[in-house]
Structure formats: C-alpha cells, structure tokens
Amino acid sequence: MRDDRDDPFGDIFDEIERMMSEMADAAGEPGGDAGFGDETHVSVYEEGETLRLVADLPGVDKEGIDLQCDGRTLTISAEGTGRRFDERVRLPVRVDEHSASASFNNGVLEVAFDALEPSADIDVE
Structure with missing residues (x-):
C-alpha cells in the first residue's frame, strides 16, 4: 500500500x-x-544606488496603470482590453518610494527607485 x-x-x-x-x-x-488576473513578467535590476523594475503589460494603456509602493513592495495594477494584471513585487532592498519615476512605452513599464542604505547592524553588549 x-x-x-x-x-x-x-x-x-x-x-x-x-x-x-x-x-x-x-x-x-x-x-x-x-484572461483577467494574468501574471505579469517583472524583472528587477539593482544598478548601484538605483533599483529598476521592468514589467511587460501587453494590451494595457498608460491610463489603466496604478502603482503603489511602501518601500518594500511594489504593487502593479493594470487593466486593458480584456486583460487585468495585479502583481505584488517584493523588492530586494528598501527603496525611497518618493523617489519613484515611471515610464510606459509599447507595453513595457519601467519603474526606478533610489535604493536606501541597508539596515544598520546593532551590536549586542
């Protein structure tokens, strides 16, 4: 058995x-x-002091994109003709969400953030 x-x-x-x-x-x-709830292909690049994310959002218009970031997670919500994308991307480093810049061209979303210094170690005595 x-x-x-x-x-x-x-x-x-x-x-x-x-x-x-x-x-x-x-x-x-x-x-x-x-087709609603499609997964988004997202690539994350650490480039020195900058964190850059590139997401493929085929069939979506710029007006249908909503981005939110809390410094640790980027939430991408996008809706287009017959498609809906909802993706939460856990960022590899903390970022300054107020430094964000985003562009959207031919179905490709790019978002850049200033990376923050890693958390300081605390010595235990």
Missing part, C-alpha cells in the same frame, strides 16, 4: 494542475475569467 504523504512528485503535479487551470481561465473556458 502506498502512502501519498511521501509522494515526491505531489507538489509538482499540484503546480501543473494550477497552471493548467490558469490557462483554461485565460482561454475563456466556462468558469474562467477570460
């Missing part, structure tokens, strides 16, 4: 099932949301 708790492939099959379900939703199958 086999114990499913020890199945080394269980997590892989669960992930494949989740991805298949998302693809069915995006294809507009019954019970799907016709």
Whole structure:
C-alpha cells in the first residue's frame, strides 16, 4: 500500500494542475475569467544606488496603470482590453518610494527607485 504523504512528485503535479487551470481561465473556458488576473513578467535590476523594475503589460494603456509602493513592495495594477494584471513585487532592498519615476512605452513599464542604505547592524553588549 502506498502512502501519498511521501509522494515526491505531489507538489509538482499540484503546480501543473494550477497552471493548467490558469490557462483554461485565460482561454475563456466556462468558469474562467477570460484572461483577467494574468501574471505579469517583472524583472528587477539593482544598478548601484538605483533599483529598476521592468514589467511587460501587453494590451494595457498608460491610463489603466496604478502603482503603489511602501518601500518594500511594489504593487502593479493594470487593466486593458480584456486583460487585468495585479502583481505584488517584493523588492530586494528598501527603496525611497518618493523617489519613484515611471515610464510606459509599447507595453513595457519601467519603474526606478533610489535604493536606501541597508539596515544598520546593532551590536549586542
């Protein structure tokens, strides 16, 4: 008799099932949301004192983009023709959210922040 708790492939099959379900939703199958909730491809680059994020948002207009940052997480919400993107990106370093600059061109969003100094170590005596 086999114990499913020890199945080394269980997590892989669960992930494949989740991805298949998302693809069915995006294809507009019954019970799907016709592409809403698509995942955004986001790349993060640390360039010296600057942190730059590049996100692909196909089918979205600039007016449909909403960005929010708390210094540790960037939230990208975007809506376009038949598409909706909602993505929370955990930033690798703290940033000054007030230094943000953003541009959007041909479906590509770029956001840049000034990186803050890492937290100071505290010596315990």
